[in-house]
Amino acid sequence: MNKTNDLLSKEKVVQSVVIADTFTDEFIPISNDIPHALLSMLNKPLIDYTLEFLSLGGIEEVFLFCSNRSELIKQHIDKCIAKGEGWSLTMKVHIIVSESCQSFGDCLRDLDAKGLLRSDFVLLEPGVLSNVPLLTLLEKHRDIMKLDKYATMTIVLQESGVGHRGRGSEDLVLAADSQNRILFYNKSTKNRSKKIEFPLEMFLENPSLSILHNVRDTRIAICSASVLPLFSDNFDFQTKDDLIRGLLMDEEILEGTIYAHVLRGNQFGGAVASWGTYRSLSQELMQKWIHPLNQPRQKNRILKNNTVIGACSKVSNTAKLSSSVLGLNLLIGNNVIVEDSFVFSDVKLEDNVIIKRSIIGPGCIIKTDCTLTGCVLGQDTVLEKSTCIENGLLQSSTPDNESFEKLSNKAYKLLEDDDSNKSHRLFVSDDEEDDDEEGFSESEDELSYTQSPVPDDTKLFFTEVIDSLTRGFDDNLVCENLILEINSSRYAYNVTLKEVNFNVVRAILLISLREPIGVQYFSHLSRLLSYFAPVLKNYLRNESAMLDSLQAIEDVVSSGENIKEKWVIAVLQHMYNKDYLAEEVILDWFRNLENSGDLYKRVKPFADWLEEAEEASSDEDDDEGSD
Amino acid sequence: MSFLQEFQVVVLAAGRGSRISEITAGKPKCLLPVGPKPLLWYPLYKLQKSGFYEVILVVLENQKAEIQLALEKSDLEIKIDYFTIPDTGDLGTADSLRLIYDKLKSDVLVVSSDFISDVNLKGLLDTHRAHNASFTSLLIHPQHSEAIIVPGPKSKHKPERDLIGIDEQTNRLVFLASASDFEEKLALPMSLLNKHPKIKMYSNLLDSHVYVLKNWVIKYLKNEENFTSLKGELLPHIVKKQLVKPPEATNTNQSIINNNDPGDIFSLAKEDDLELSIRELSSFNDHTGDLKGPYHGDVIRCFAYIAPKGSIGVRINTLPAYWATNAKIIDYWNKVAHSKELALKSSKATISSTQVDDKCIIWENAKLNEKTSFKNSIVGSNTEINSFTRVFNSIIMNNVTIHQKVALENCIVCDGVTIESGCKLKGCLVGSSHVVPEESEHTNEVLTESDRLMEF
Known part of the structure; x- marks a missing residue:
């Protein structure tokens, strides 16, 4: 071929880079055996959808970057090409293998070193499903570059309402100017802050x-050629988000701008990054939102109750299947129940198995009477009869690390170091809670935009509580009614539960201090505390509430009221004896006190006593001697 | 018995013009000459043309007579109900409304007396009607402003800027604050972003200080004595309250006292039952994207109406605004005065000069003697200008006497000033009743009795 001709044609080729690995442990234990690209969605590997999307979008050359189990991906791609899949006719797929890459950023640095990409390209993170016409997006990006020579990247966003499942656990907030240039970018996971x-x-x-x-x-981005060198120059960029944050932070140093493109109309995009997005995308795929991408119709049968099952499966008449996706070659026994779950191919579910909100990897065997809720089972796991598991990750081989529990020869339960972090990956739990939480946060906010909160309402609330309680005590009113009053004040003034606990205890203590401290005082105090027992019981329900009440005590002591030394101990003793305060909470609180403080000295004898009592493991209540 | 009007109009003209004290000393701010009319004429004429028959005009007690006199001379047909507030003490806009509480029975359109605009108020009122809003605010895109040289000493003019957040889908006003309230960071509650996932934040819109307030807002204001200003305190407070959930209805059978006091903002804002059930039965929703009902079930709803781009809208509350508007008033005239005929030179003025260009505006009873020259200037009533004097690009207010051989350029000369012969003033502000001695020469200065300024 003529040399100039060769150059010209190379110039024109529309290129795309697909990173095949997530580099997260989001899909453990399934991802131990199956690379992310081959994860099956509606009985077709994810990579097939991605490649189909790229070829429909007008891409001619794809660099598929694999590191985990690349040989499987290579085999699969070869098989597809041999079969003559639609995309293989118009698009060239190069597989790049690099076992050493540990992150998305590493892959791009590696690509930069290889020098394969010369101009703008489409960059996909793993698991993208979309129907966006990429050529128009590339065109648009080039138009932007004409106006802004520093334009580095256009990220493609999908409109998705707050609370939509497809958002997964990520919460994206961004600010863009009238040219859609991104000025602020914040991606956070579920542990959201209030502001x-x-x-x-x-x-x-x-x-x-x-x-x-x-x-x-x-997770589709249109990149200028400058993206790869940016990754090479900044070794600390691990993800695309790092790049965006980096560019926004030191605009002058790095000279790059990011633009946003929000999809509208029937254009659709999404990526499988967690089980949550996996579920929502498979549903969207099933309901043809991503047309022309579709589930493999020759393999799948659509059942009622929003369920899909693969070919060659045998299902008992008495099995109940709903809102689930089931693989090929299944054997499903009598009275099996499958709800909101994904069961991959070659799985055997014996009689009376119940599976809810779980993911069953390929080749698993679940024997009779097992119940699984919120579990993920890796490939070839075998569960013995009558196993019941909730919210667990199981795999067939011995895990590398120490923390596991052996259930049988082919079932090991992974124990998580910090369950708070991992439990949300089991796509199940979060969306039910979400609504409550949101409503709650709306009600309790005083919503000042500036940093210093306005405490006025809390103060007003506190005086209300004092009024209610004093009147209640003087007129001998029923405590249930006082609780109702306090609760309604709480809503009127929008105070948090924490503040309620704190202020109620504080109010009771302050009321008690109206009596002069003397011989009479302690009997008055104990009378007061017992009178308000129902109120205390109502509010001091858990450890955090107890901690609030301890803070209230601290507050009263430090408020400079004329208090006898014994007072703190007396109050603590009483509240401990009546079980309003748990031993551990008091000790925890005590350990966090300032060692030199006055309060510390006063509480120390009591804490020592508690510790001794603990050591002696004497459970019986001591007498209420201190009053 | 008379019908309740849909809107009552209140024009607030009790401002002291403290930001332009150089030119408002000894004169109501609302009577500053702008082109051929006093400032107050513009909003009143606007209201008259918008179909209002009656306004309540709030003025300071000691300025009432002067303002009344000035307005009686003008050609306004709208009925003016004067309401005076004490001129002692520093009463804010919210205080004024609190004082006229008894007169306000309907929803209230509040207009500031320093507002000159060609915006059709219908858009604002319709937005308010459509959403049964708690209040609706009129916002205006900034005017093109070329750099202008303002008389007086050079000072850096820093305009106050508001941050205004508007939900793009519904036009709800969801954020209102002054930029100076923040230092480096601005924190928005996540609940705001969850509720309004697409907010457009403006930092350059002009708050026209034209508001439509629901009547309950006035009632609320009556009870809350702490608010002194509408813009600075009351309205941001109401905007924030949109995010707060109303207290849940407590079960009254069990509770001893019903905690909802009638002055609570949510009890006041409560909508008519009929209106609620109509909304419930209709399929109307103001937004999409979540599964919440119309307005998220909020009873407090603030809205903004942004005037179409290119509209004229200025507030005469700073010297640059006053100066720039006067320079452009002839261009603006057809729009802001609804094509009313512009009488550049009052028929009652005595003009003997032959050199008065057609950009000059001469008020009644002004006396321009022979051999004087005027370019691009305003000459107020009862002002006399003697021979061999030239006045370029200047504003000369009422009862001014200018002797012979005076040269004025880029000056503002306030009421009752005497400029003796031979003076040369360039870029100066001459405070009221000041006497500029013979042969003075000044550039970019404020000439005034210094003790007079101290009052402010």
């Missing part, structure tokens, strides 16, 4: 800008 801070400058420099929270990242 989000924006630099004031940003608002003053731009006459108007949009703050978006109704979008999710499709």
Whole structure:
């Protein structure tokens, strides 16, 4: 071939880079045996959808970057090409293998070193499903580059309302100016903060800008050629988000701008990054949102109750299947129940097995009478009869690390180091809770935009509580009614539960201090505390509430009221004896006190006594001698 | 018995013009000449043309007579109900409304007396009607402003800036604060972003200080004595309250006292039952994207109406605004005065000069003697200007006497000033009743009796 001709044609080729690995442990234990790209969605590997999307989008050359189990992916791609899949006719797929890459950033640095990409390209993170016409997006990006020579990347976003499942556990907040240039980017996972801070400058420099929270990242990005060198120059960039944050932070140093493109109309995009997004995308795929991508119709049968099952499966008449996706070659016994679950191919479910909100990897055998709720089972796991598991990760081989529990020869339960972090990956739990939480946060916020909170309402609430309780005590009213009063004040003044606990205890203590401290005082105090027993019981329900009440005690002591030394101990003793305060909570609280403080000295004897009591493991209550 | 009007109009003209004290000393701010009319004429004429028959005009007690006199001379047909507030003490806009509480029975359109605009108020009122809003605010895109040189000493003019957040889908006003309230960071509650996932934040919109308030807002204001200003305190407070959930209805059978006191903002804002059930039965929703009902079930709803781009809208509360508007008033005239004929030179003025260009505005009873020259200037009533004097690009207010051989350029000369012969003033502000001695020469200065300024 003529040399110039060769160059020309190379120039024109529309290129794309697909990173095949997530580099997270999100899909453990399934991902131990199956690379992310081959994860089956509606009985077709994810990579097939991605490649189909790329070829429909007009891409001619794809670099598929694999590191985990690349040989499986290679085999699969070869098989597809041999079969003559649609995409293989118009698109060239190069597989790049690099076992040494540990992150998304490493892959791009590796690509940069190889020098395969010369101009703009489409960059996909793993597991993308979409129907976006990529050529128009590339065109648009080039138009932007004509106006802004530093334009580095256009990220493609999908509109998605707050609370939509497809958002997964990520919460994206971004601000863009009228040209859709991103000025602020914040991606956080579920442990959300109540407030989000924006630099004031940003608002003053731009006459108007949009703050978006109704979008999710499709993980499709249109990149200028400058993206790869940026990764090479900054070794600490591990992910695309690192790049975006880096560019926004030192705009002057790195000279790059990021633009956003929000999909509209029938365009759709999303990526499988967690079981949550896996579920929502398979549902969207099933309901043809991503047309023309579709489930393999020759393999799948669509049943009622929103369920799909693969070919060659045998299902008993008495099995109940709903809202689930089931693989090929299954054997499902009598009275099996499968709800909201994904069962991969070659699985055997024996009689009376119940599976809810779980993922069963390929080749598993679940014997009779097992019940699984919220579990993920790795490939070839075998569960013995009558096993019941909730929220567990199971795999067939011995895990590398120490923390596991052996259930049988081919079933090991992984124990998580910090369950708070991992439990949300089991796509099940979060969306039910979500609504409550949201409503709650709305009600309790005093919503000041500036940093210093306005405590006025809390103060007012406190005086209300004091009034209610004093009147209640003087007029001998029923405590249930007092609780109702306090609760309604709470809503009127929008105070948090924490503040309620704190203020109620504080109020009771302060009321008691109206009596002069003397011989009479302690009997008065204990009378008061016993009178308000139902109130205390109502509010001091858990450890955090106890901690609040201890803080109240601390507050009263430090408020400078004329208090006898014994007072703290007396109060603690009483509340401990009546079980309002648990031993551990008191000790924990005590350990966090300032060692030199006055309070510390006063509480020390009591704490020592508690510790002794613990050591002696004497459970019986001591007498209430201190009053 | 008379019908309840849909809107009552209140024009607030009790401002002291403290930001432009150089030119408002000894004169109501609302009577500053702008082109051929006093400032107050513009909003009143606007209201008259918008179909209002009656306004309540709030003025300071000691300024009432002067303002009344000035307005009686003008050609306004709208009925003006004067309401005076004490001129001692520093009463804010919210205080004024609190004082006229008894007169306000309907929803209230509040207009500031320093607002000159060609915006059709219908858009604002319709937004308010459509959503049964708690209040609706009129916002205006900034005017193109070329750099202008303002008389007086050079000072850096830093405009106050508001941060205004509007839900793009529904036009709900969801954020209102002044940029100076923040230092480096601005924190938004996540609940706000969850509820309004697409907010457009503006930092350059002009708050016209034209508001439509629901009547309950006035009632609420009556009880809350702490608010002194509408813009600075009451309205941001109501905007924030949109996010707060109303207290849950407590079961009254069991509770001893019903905690909902009638002054609570949520009890006041409560909508008509009929209105609620109509909304419940209809399929109307103001937004999509979540599964919440119309307005998220909020009873407090603030809205903004942004005037179409290119509209004229200025507030005369700073010297640059006053100066720039006067320079442009002839261009603006057809729009802001609804094509009313512009009488550049009052028929009652005595003009003997032959050099008065057609950008000059001469008020009644002004006396321009022979051999004087005027360019691009305003000459107020009862002002006399003697021979061999030239006045370029200047504003000369009422009862001014200018002797011979005076040269004025880029000056503002306030009421009752005497400029003796031979003076040369360039870029100066001459405070009211000041006497500029013979042969003075000044550039970019404020000339005034210094003790007069101290009052403010």
